[in-house]
Amino acid sequence: xxxxxxxxxxxxxxxxTVGGRLQHLPLSDLQLxxxxxxxxxxxxxxxxxxxxxxxxxxxxxxxxxxxxxASNGYFESEPLIAIADGSKWRVVEGNRRLTALKGLAESDLxxxxxxxxxxxxxAVKANVPTKxxxxxxxxxxxxxxxxxxxxxxxxxPWDPYAKAQFIADRVDSDVSWEEVAILVGxxxxxxxxxxxxxxxxxxxxxxxxxxxxxVENEFGTFTRAMQSKSVRAYIKAPxxxxxxxxxxxxxxxxxxxxxxxxxxxxxxxxxxEVIEESRNLKELGIVxxxxxxxxxxxxxxxxxxxxxxxxxxxxxxAKRLKTAEALLxxxxxEVEAQKADPTIIxxxxxxxxxxxxxxxxIK
Numbered sequence: 079x080x081x082x083x084x085x086x087x088x089x090x091x092x093x094x095t096v097g098g099r100l101q102h103l104p105l106s107d108l109q110l111x112x113x114x115x116x117x118x119x120x121x122x123x124x125x126x127x128x129x130x131x132x133x134x135x136x137x138x139x140x141x142x143x144x145x146x147x148a149s150n151g152y153f154e155s156e157p158l159i160a161i162a163d164g165s166k167w168r169v170v171e172g173n174r175r176l177t178a179l180k181g182l183a184e185s186d187l188x189x190x191x192x193x194x195x196x197x198x199x200x201a202v203k204a205n206v207p208t209k210x211x212x213x214x215x216x217x218x219x220x221x222x223x224x225x226x227x228x229x230x231x232x233x234x235p236w237d238p239y240a241k242a243q244f245i246a247d248r249v250d251s252d253v254s255w256e257e258v259a260i261l262v263g264x265x266x267x268x269x270x271x272x273x274x275x276x277x278x279x280x281x282x283x284x285x286x287x288x289x290x291x292x293v294e295n296e297f298g299t300f301t302r303a304m305q306s307k308s309v310r311a312y313i314k315a316p317x318x319x320x321x322x323x324x325x326x327x328x329x330x331x332x333x334x335x336x337x338x339x340x341x342x343x344x345x346x347x348x349x350x351e352v353i354e355e356s357r358n359l360k361e362l363g364i365v366x367x368x369x370x371x372x373x374x375x376x377x378x379x380x381x382x383x384x385x386x387x388x389x390x391x392x393x394x395x396a397k398r399l400k401t402a403e404a405l406l407x408x409x410x411x412e413v414e415a416q417k418a419d420p421t422i423i424x425x426x427x428x429x430x431x432x433x434x435x436x437x438x439x440i441k
Contacts, residue, residue, distance in 0.1 A: 098215035100157055105210050106184055108158065109166045109330040110134065110173050115243040116236060118294065120260060128190060134177040135191045142176035146198065148204035152179070157211035161218050169212070170221055171228070182206045222248065226261040239297035244274035249273050249323055270318035274327050275304050281326045282340060286333045302356070303343055306363035312372075315340055340378065350379040364390035 112123055121133050141186040152394045157170035169176050170375045181197050188197040193412040207231050215221045223433055229236045231243065241262075248258045249269075259266040279300070282288040293300050310317070313332045321327065327335060337346060342362065345351040353359060358381060365371045365384045375384035384389050406429065 098159070098213045098220060101162075101212055101214050102209040103167055103212045103214075105179055105206070105208060107166050108160065108167050108176055108180075108210060108212070111168050111170050111178060113171075113247075114173055115240040115247065116173075128187060130163045131177050131180060131187055132190055132192075134173055135181060138174050138177075139192075140174050140177040140181060141193065141197060141200070143175055144182050144200050144204070147178060147182060147206070148200045151205060152207055152210070156212050157213045159213045159215065159221050161221070167212065167214065170218060171225055179206060179210065209410050219251075222261055228262065230262040230264070236300050239276075239298070240422075242272045242297065242301075245269055252323075263413065267318045270321045271304065272301070274315060274318065274321045274324075275301055278304070278313070278336075279328050281328055282336050283328070285326065286336055288340060288404060289346065290339050290340070293340060297344060298343060299353070299356075299359070303359050303362070304340075304365075306359065308363045308366040309339065310335040312366050321401045342375070342379075342381075349379070352379055361385045361391075364394060366390050 102431075110127055112125055112130060114122070116138070117130070117133070123427075124146075125129065130248060156175070157174075158169045158176060160167040160169045169193060181191060182201045182204045185198075185201070186407065188194055188201065191197050197382065225244070234411070235241070239407055245262060247253070248261065253261070255266045255269055259269045276298075279290050279293050282293070283290045303314060304315065306351050309315075313336045314329050315327055316322075337389070340346055341349055342352045344353075353376070353441065361381055363386050365375050365381065367390050368388045371384045371388035375381060413426055
């Protein structure tokens with residue numbers, strides 16, 4: 079419930095700006111956002127402000143901001159963004175800066191930080207203002223466009239999991255696919271894909287009882303894997319246009335396949351992942367197109383062995399050889415024009431050596 083401070087008419091010097099009105103609020107009344115998409119699942123939603131600050135200080139190196147504030151002061155041109163929350167204000171944009179400010183101003187808090195001695199040293203020379211510039215919005219949704227631009231399509235992009243979390247929160251708040259796409263500056267297809275991937279991860283954890291901590295830490299890899307039709311087909315994940323809001327994306331019968339896929343990608347139950355580099359994602363997709371190759375992968379957990387018996391590997395090889403042949407044929411005139419160049423001569427001889435080795439391989 080908003081108190082009189084929130085309901086009062088605009089104070090002198092208050093300015094209207096994008097997303098709300100610029101005010102100067104007491105630092106002691108500003109609260110970290112427990113629903114920040116950058117917070118991990120085990121921290122997100124907790125109301126303990128000290129616990130949130132400790133995590134943000136450690137994970138996002140808030141001491142760097144503290145050093146800047148101690149040396150240069152707090153820039154008025156970088157207001158926090160907040161909404162009223164009872165007698166306080168919840169900061170929904172600028173939690174790293176707020177952590178730095180509170181760490182400098184509150185000795186009891188900074189003593190709980192990992193590098194408390196360094197924080198104390200910095201705090202001695204810091205002149206922390208008691209009132210902080212804050213853009214106060216009437217509703218959180220008024221701030222979404224700013225956050226979407228800044229952290230998804232803008233200058234300070236979030237990691238893939240935080241991005242998917244933000245999108246999923248908006249979609250589950252009954253914002254339309256089209257509106258979320260505009261909000262984050264991406265296509266509706268992309269938004270639907272991010273939402274599906276986030277919900278697959280949620281379903282794997284909550285319904286299938288799979289440890290997804292590595293999935294969340296490497297969500298970019300999972301996002302790339304889910305671009306493959308054959309990978310999606312293996313767990314019966316829907317295409318973007320078929321994704322439904324607030325509905326588990328995977329059939330219950332695909333629990334084993336989901337656990338197996340995540341095991342190959344990230345390792346599960348102490349097993350090593352079979353994906354060692356990004357190109358392996360394409361090989362995994364090719365393997366999953368063929369039942370026999372998939373069985374070999376399931377049995378041996380050797381992606382190379384499974385890939386080499388896959389019909390898709392033969393097609394991929396043929397495509398690469400055709401491309402190489404075309405390149406060699408089309409560069410003949412250029413090579414002839416540079417035939418006195420030592421570097422070109424060395425490279426041509428290397429191509430010839432490689433071609434002879436390939437010819438020998440098929441004899």
